Amino acid sequence: MTVSNPELEVGASPNGVEELESVTIRFAGDSGDGMQLAGTQFTNASAVLGNDISTLPDFPAEIRAPAGTLAGVSGFQVHFSSRDIHTPGDSLNTLVAMNPAALKTNLKDLQSGGILIVNADAFGASDLHKAGYKTNPLEDGSLKGYRVIKVPINKLNREAVAEVKLSPREADRCKNFFALGLVYWLYERPVEPTLRWIRDKFGKNPAVLEANTRTLKAGYNFGETTETMPVHYRVAKAQTKPGRYRKITGNEALAIGLVTATQLANLPLVYATYPITPASDILHYLADMKRFGVRTVQAEDEIAAMGMAIGASFGGSLGVTATSGPGICLKSEAIGLAVMTELPVIIIDVQRGGPSTGLPTKTEQADLLQAMFGRNGECPACIVAPASPADCFNMIFEAVRLAVTFMTPVFFLSDGYLANGAEPWMIPKIDSLPQIVVKHPTEPNGNGNGQQAFLPYKRDARLVRQWAIPGTAGLEHRIGGLEKEDVTGNVSYDPLNHEHMVGIRAKKIANIANEIPLLTVNGPEEGDLLVIGWGGTYGAILSAGERAQHKGHKVATAHLRYLNPMPKNTEEVLRRYKKVLAPELNAGQLRMLLRAYFLVDVIGLNKTQGRPFLVSEIEEKIAQVLAEKRGASATVKV
């Protein structure tokens, strides 16, 4: 297409406006094309506009693949809406494809009739070849069925920044902002937040600042002024609860939550970790929070990180470590030590595709049983899991509370989707946050052969021992990994003491159930089907459940944010429904636990594709389960 000179046609846009409830858009291009940035900016703009949002970045494998290849494609999906939403969206209303590879890998997710914006300048012979196209999809008619908008983005971008002194490479780097501007117009987003961001970011580099500003506006104007565009769209504010909001990813929420909880508890925070995808960003955030007194250590490996966390907690700080599945393997022996010494530590597992090295950049929730059982001996620990990116703030807060209240290691099971996905977060009022009280004893608590002494394994009514810390005179004591005599904490090989201690350790964890919220359901209090999940599948399950409810089915959903122990009423809730379905991004791990604990014939919906559930996948399974007859004797093959 030829582009008429914008100058001439500035003024009222010829196009009409259409109102939409929700839209899902994906920016896709080469790793070098800045798609993550474009997506993030679009998300901000939409959030600030008052839409509810949910995002899903999709990274290629860790190493940057050659430009233009399929392996090098990077995508960022944004779902924005005027009602409240819980997932990044099943399928795309609009796809922005910056090159043939991006088109090829993403087209399948675009709804038929959907809007396809392509960078027409990137479809040269060699580009097509790199993407494995024999013929040019822009010409071979394979794209009919979509509303294709071919835009010579490279060319228009260069024109837009022509007057700015930049090398051609620098100039081309701006093109993501041209595309962004175009889409801003298409969905009536404000450009201001992004212009502000550009000013902050490139303040030191006026040329780049100017270029990005110009091309963003040029993109916007291009939309406004060319007839080739369809009508453009409006997505109204969502009816969200009044308050102050920000966009937040799971890893951000986790880091912020950790700092908040420990500061309110007056607990120094020591964060020791070894980098691993997708947990590394937590370290990056916390390493930058030295203003808040956070001490981060990049350890030599995961074992060391766990040991450092334990050492820090022994000293009266809260020791926290984070990793992904392979790192949990390495930490497991030391986690056992924390269980035996009954010290508060938090172990964050940002789960990824496994087994072994697996799929480092893809999401999965297959470490639940590892967290439950992945240690020698009877070695119970507390386990919590956030339900959404913003919920990482709440649940890490809970993890801190439970760790120090019960003197126990606590697992926090996040995953790649939660870690990198974003949603709006209502900024809490500090004084509305729960108080966590930590008391270190300063006096002996009993008698050891005659005189006053500190008995490290003397327990309170909840079976919790005291957290006496070095530097406290008169409370000197020794702990370790050998079995302990109850009360005194001395090494003991006594048979009955061992059995007693195995029981105590289990009972203490079980007691946590007395101090966590009960399990609630969304939907009918009883009925034909309960859909129960844990972790990052919350949004998809909730949405699927609501759709089923709208269809009039007696279906409810429930979500376990506390996995060990589970809420006290879990069994009772399960038994109120004829059938129970557990959708999981694994082969059936929660399902295994529920069946074993309650002898309930829990049905599984299991996906291990390194991707979150689509709402429709769960919706269909619900329909199927409601339809089929199923006897109570069905057995799992795990």
Add this chain to the structure above:
Amino acid sequence: MTVSNPELEVGASPNGVEELESVTIRFAGDSGDGMQLAGTQFTNASAVLGNDISTLPDFPAEIRAPAGTLAGVSGFQVHFSSRDIHTPGDSLNTLVAMNPAALKTNLKDLQSGGILIVNADAFGASDLHKAGYKTNPLEDGSLKGYRVIKVPINKLNREAVAEVKLSPREADRCKNFFALGLVYWLYERPVEPTLRWIRDKFGKNPAVLEANTRTLKAGYNFGETTETMPVHYRVAKAQTKPGRYRKITGNEALAIGLVTATQLANLPLVYATYPITPASDILHYLADMKRFGVRTVQAEDEIAAMGMAIGASFGGSLGVTATSGPGICLKSEAIGLAVMTELPVIIIDVQRGGPSTGLPTKTEQADLLQAMFGRNGECPACIVAPASPADCFNMIFEAVRLAVTFMTPVFFLSDGYLANGAEPWMIPKIDSLPQIVVKHPTEPNGNGNGQQAFLPYKRDARLVRQWAIPGTAGLEHRIGGLEKEDVTGNVSYDPLNHEHMVGIRAKKIANIANEIPLLTVNGPEEGDLLVIGWGGTYGAILSAGERAQHKGHKVATAHLRYLNPMPKNTEEVLRRYKKVLAPELNAGQLRMLLRAYFLVDVIGLNKTQGRPFLVSEIEEKIAQVLAEKRGASATVKV
């Protein structure tokens, strides 16, 4: 008591003889008193005599405690019988106590009216004090109720060796043989095997040889010639299957089985390990088998040992590693790599009391769920467990067969009791042993872009890939821990391929069920109760079941030697009984699996005292379970 001069009274013994079916005796003394040796010799003598035997050594904590203290007591229990037996015995007919500490820690296990042989010379004031006795039990009447035989063993031993040139310390070191001689007489054991052992062992040291010989005989004669002894006893030969027998411990059987299986399979054996109680002896045995071509490596840690095993298997040897629970934690990441690369390796876990460092010298079976689930992602491996010391030979043979037949890591779950306990083992006829066939391909098995190529993940009907090894021209290929594309083995991030591979890995392990024996029961084919177990509890469960059957109860017992996968008929067997009881030396791990798989309300009998079950403990539980009514909704709290 005064001792009349043996010389004068040699000849016919004044005492009568009484016939017994079974006897349990325990030698107890200070770690320095040579009780393990005395017990082992007594076991040999009894075995050679044709009794069935079962033994239970009881070591103190690893480090030698001060002489004479309770912590320093070491014991060795021998159960010998004229019928076939399965356990070391619940309670003692005879206790040999070499000092007060030994008396104090062991007396509770002696039956009332039992024979108590004490070394009267070791009950001085300081000895009594070290053992925490206020008054001398030999005099304060606290021992009435037992047939106490006070023997001045130190004195008699010194007399016996008086003419041999030895330092007093050396002389005293012989006293365990005096006690042994006395007991040999008491139970009519032949001294010859022990005299032969003494000759072999001390050939280079004539004085010690002579001294031990003399005191052994002196002890024997002492029994024969003093009236203070009660009648003595005879335990007839057991009606055992004809054949050649030897006594064997679990760790011995395991080492011998490994060498046998690999030799018959023409498979070089590389054994890489890091020492840990109670697995170290396996290394000690194999390191001494270089004549058999065994290559042992003492690695720098458990992770290295696992890596070495994988590397060896990649090279076409069978890589085997052994450890105990804490070491499994460390190996778990690399085990995941073996699962992903589908290489045959054997991981031996000699379980001990946990969690953490726990009770290193005590037995437990609490690593089952760790073996099942202790890795990141969906990471299935095969698991087998021996039922008795001698069964370690059979099951390690099976482990080798399954590992190479299915190209998978195989866990072998032994425990401290199996490892150190002994029983008679019928020496197999070499040609009666199963054949294990290993084939390494030498030709390409497919096509990669055009030309012939080797496809490492191409599978046979059982879903097993080929074991192509370096050095084979034309079969060069690369494997690793990232998700693999099926067939080609290339790295793949494809969502559907990942789901497919997760399924394949699970299915392959499930397929093993087609090639292992079905689960059999001992007792009625159906009835009121099935008692099901795994691992070292076999003997106690079997005995308890038989006693219940004799009482006329419809009780059967079954034992799972294959835990993942389980025999195909497991569910069907469970359902033939009204109730199912699972006795375990843990908090209910097999129980958890059975409930989850089959939704059967399995009842638990759980002991975590670092000790094996007594038959009576299971017997009582059986009675109780048969008595009580129990609803199907009972839930486990794990």
Add this chain to the structure above:
Amino acid sequence: MSMTSPMSPLPVLSAKDLASDQEVRWCPGCGDYSILAQMKKALATLGIAREKMVFISGIGCSSRFPYYMNTYGFHSIHGRAPTLATGLKVARPDLHVWVITGDGDGLSIGGNHLIHAIRRNVDLKIVLFNNEIYGLTKGQYSPTSRIGTRTKSSPLGSIDNPLRPLSVAIGAEATFVARTIDVDINHLTEVLKRASAHKGTAFIEIYQNCKIFNDGVFEYATDKSIKADNTLYLEHGKPLTFGKDRTKGIRLHGLNPEVVALGNGITADDLLIHDERAEEPSLAYLLSRMVYPRFPECVGIFRCVEHPTYEDLLTKQLEDVQRSKGRGKLEDLFTSDDVWTVE
């Protein structure tokens, strides 16, 4: 147990024969490309059959290396490559085994396995790609990053003293120790050849540029205009000289090296003479301590001495007992304790 099948081609290889069918995936401009190219070049000249070569790596950008070699390969887990390689070599002394690792893989999580492989003198060629950064995880500082390095995980600069890979290796008495640079392709090729000729553990540190996260850290050693003053090429038996026209040298003052300019009185005879065969590793250690900017950094072979390898000693123990006591028979094993017969 050599498995070379009769019909295997005579090992006359071209670099191309050593390239696998996998698309090479490193960032444009990554130093790893050069190392891969030189490796293929070097190996092609050795007369070793391709099927006898095995590359074992850990995890990291560098550790993707085996996928690109048309030999046997194993991309293992983070830090553990030396353990798999040791197991393989114990099982198969006939193979030519390379370990590919990075500064994080080899010195952070894998440091212990590295020194133990080295002290056992297993016949492995260990190549450590030192880019002073964690590349694969997108740019955290590594155990070789210099103090003050600002990265995502050290926004105010790193505070951990770096490890010097060669000092660590020499601390474990490595029998072969060398350093080279990704862009010095001829030297790189030479060092790789020397390493593969060595019988025992050969440890090679390669300065490798990470274009994306640590671009230019080794500029002082690679930039045409200055590298001559900042690097010193070791030659066995020769005095230590460097600089354009090699007009500068290293003299020992007690045990401290000092930079001297040749001329006015100072001649080559006053300089420290390199001896890669010195039995005692102290010289190699001292050279490993020379760090830019105070000193030029040495490249070349620091140490190369012959010691028996672990696998040879193990094999010898097996052969010796089998010679003296005869090969074991299962019957002996079964009857290693008292035996009795029941009729």
Add this chain to the structure above:
Amino acid sequence: MSMTSPMSPLPVLSAKDLASDQEVRWCPGCGDYSILAQMKKALATLGIAREKMVFISGIGCSSRFPYYMNTYGFHSIHGRAPTLATGLKVARPDLHVWVITGDGDGLSIGGNHLIHAIRRNVDLKIVLFNNEIYGLTKGQYSPTSRIGTRTKSSPLGSIDNPLRPLSVAIGAEATFVARTIDVDINHLTEVLKRASAHKGTAFIEIYQNCKIFNDGVFEYATDKSIKADNTLYLEHGKPLTFGKDRTKGIRLHGLNPEVVALGNGITADDLLIHDERAEEPSLAYLLSRMVYPRFPECVGIFRCVEHPTYEDLLTKQLEDVQRSKGRGKLEDLFTSDDVWTVE
């Protein structure tokens, strides 16, 4: 955050005050007893409050040590003590932290943590009980066992070259390195005092006799009749002399030490002078390479230099940003991204 409560006794301690109520359980004649006794003696003199002292160990006979000290203590897991100690010191720079480890615990499974604690120069006193054997597991050879050592796991003799603990520590540039002997109680006490006075990682190797599984391995260094010829007591600034009446010395020949007899022409001036403060660790390394029987083995302080500690640098970074940017407020954290308000 100092927790010393006001009513804590002035730190005037006797060795007895440092004994816990636990019965000491090592084999009769074990060298560990002497080390425990000297440790209590040394610490009593330091004027440090008991509650400020923490002993952290791994697993092994030696690692039971903390149970016997009436201070804070942690008997952790095998090989990991340095990691717990690092975490503790990062959290609590005010504490006086000791790490107790063995040759297996510290150099086999724990080797990597050891060198990383050392390179970070965390202010820890690391005491390695070297008995050249695995005692607790009843006698397998260890990474410091000499070649040919026959044990349960090496019935034909060990074939792995031993690591020299001090060479490894110096390879990681330890700022304080020393060696002493269990039975030389005065020297042992002195070394422990020097170590605790050092700010930074102090690494101490103690030759310790395992009565049960390795009795007498250090006889050459402990037997009255011969020890003078087989040990060399280092003194800062003094020439290296040894032997009865110190009539023998060590002279440098190039970089190789050689034993010379003093007299006829050879004087103390010809001998190598010890300098524990040498910035470059090459001398310390060279001394760590002197091994019996070829050389007398050095005991004493090999190296003692001042470098900033890890925890101080970390604390400084925190204080600096808080000074420049002010202490962080949660509100700033919450609003670190665009904020919008819904009415």
